Amino acid sequence: MxxxxxxxxxxxxxxxxxxxxxxxxxxxxxxxxxxxxxxxxxxxxxxxxxxxxxxxxxxxxxxxxxxAPTTPPTAVAIVVPDDKPVPLHEELERAREICEQGKERVASMFSEIRMGRAIDAGGAVSLVNEIASSVARNPGALIGMARLKTVDDYTYMHSVAVCGLMVALATQIGLPPDEVREAGLGGLMHDVGKALMPLHVLNKPGSLSEAEFTVMKSHAEEGWRLLKNGGAVTPAVQSVALHHHERFDGSGYPARLAGEAISLHARMGAICDVYDAITSTRPYKSAWDPAHAVRQMARWKGHFDPTLFQAFIRSLGIYPIGSLVQLESGFLAVVCEQNTDTLLTPVVKAFYSMKSGARIEPRRLDLGQAGGADRIASVEDPARWSFGNLDALWIEG
Structure with a gap:
């Protein structure tokens, strides 16, 4: 059948x-x-x-x-996802399931591309809808979970993570719902050309040689060609695959486009792609702390559209979930959730006293509460400390 x-x-x-x-x-x-x-x-x-x-x-x-007319068949109820905002802890399990299923779907898509089959855009749209619904309920849950990828999962989970980041950014800049989904699809499909890259280059544990990097850069054009020939996605989605490595100052590839000559969706994709890449553990480098990554990206003048990058920070937070911060009270804490009123006062979980040099029983602090006496003093580099899995602190609520 x-x-x-x-x-x-x-x-x-x-x-x-x-x-x-x-x-x-x-x-x-x-x-x-x-x-x-x-x-x-x-x-x-x-x-x-x-x-x-x-x-x-x-x-x-x-x-x-x-x-003669017959009795119509019983209608099948279509379940519409509940997209009303919910607290982080209520969305985490759903976000975890979406990420795991999404990883398997992207892995399957890459496998079918390698076998010469056409991309099934319909299946991809279904995944984007699931991701967009989760981001609407609580963006920190899925974006945070998607960041927690292993080295082996990176190629596939990266696509899921960039999709979630694109949806959050598109929502932040006020795109209509259909364009939010379109941006998400662009994020999910931005690296499909990597399915055609030689595996010894794609999975190389160290830095690429100049010749290997030249091969790897071809994934942008290969991905665009796959999507264009498939004929089932919009030019905006195709542009993300082709131009997500362009830079705002014209120093990127493959076409060295600059400014608004790069499509809106591709400029968004450039930001989301880099953020997820530098906050993920790779064979040749450790992951950067989310807050540190945002600060470093802000220093790369000419790399990103400055207006879109500001919107990206608003969508993610100045101190994204999972960031390690030092409080003025002398405690180290992990950011657990954003406060919608101000990006400077997230909800954190303090777990270490710098005064005593010892871990304490973790306690949740809402820095945005009226009359709150504590504030974030600085962003800390987790590499300086010998703590274990800090992400467990925000996942556990």
Whole structure:
């Protein structure tokens, strides 16, 4: 049968592709065990429809019975995600599930590209919708979870993370909902050209040679070509794949475009791509602390559109979730959540006394509360300290 559409949560789908012929028992078993209750099939495209039989003469009465109206089938309820804002701790588990499923979907997409199959934009849009809904409920949850990727997961989780960052940035600058999704799709697809890169170059644990870097840079044009030939995504999405390595001052690649000659979505993609890259652990470097990364990016004059970069900071926070900060009271703390009223007073969790040089029982402090006496004094580099997994502090609430 030709599987046209699944009814139910996309997260329950065992398939990356949206529509295809079920050709083997493995696909059938995956579908039966997925929890999906109903599917749509296209009887004009499947292999399950027998050739039409010879017409049979029927009495007029029987024809009238066949033409009589029938009881319509029971409508299938479409579940619309609840996108109302929720606290971080309420969204974390959903965000974790979306990230894990998203990683598997992107890995599957890359695998199909390597096998010469076309990109299924429909399946990608479904993932973008899930990510956008999570970001609408609480942007810090998914963006924070997507940052916690392993070295082996990087290529796939990077696409999920950039998608979430693009959605948050597009929302911050006031794009309409359809363009927010379009920006998210651009983020998800920005690195599809890497599926065609030689694996020994893509997965090299050290720095690339000049020749290898030349090969790697071709992923931008290869990704654009894949998306353009597929014909299922907009020029804006294609531009993110082609131009996310352009720089605002014209020193980027592949076309050395400058300023607004770079599309809006590609300028957004340049910011989101770099932020996630430098805050992720790679084979050849450790991850930068989120707040440190924002400050470093602000110093790279000419790299990013300055107006969009300011909006990016507003969407993420001056002290993004997971940042290590020192409080004026002499405690070290990890940023757990943003306060919507001001970016300077997030919710933090203090866990270490610099006065006594010892860890303390973690305690949650809302720096934005009226009359709050404590403030952030500085951003700290986690590399200076020998603490364990600091991210557990904000994940645990």
């Amino acid at each position: 030709f599987l046209h559409r699944l009814d139910g949560s996309w997260l329950n789908s065992p398939f990356w592709r949206r529509a295809f012929v079920i050709e083997d028992d493995a696909d059938l078993h995956s579908l039966k065990t997925s929890g999906i209750q109903e599917v749509w099939i296209d009887i004009a495209r499947g292999l399950d429809v027998a050739p039409p039989a010879e017409p049979i003469e029927m009495p007029p009465g029987d024809l009238e019975a066949l033409a």
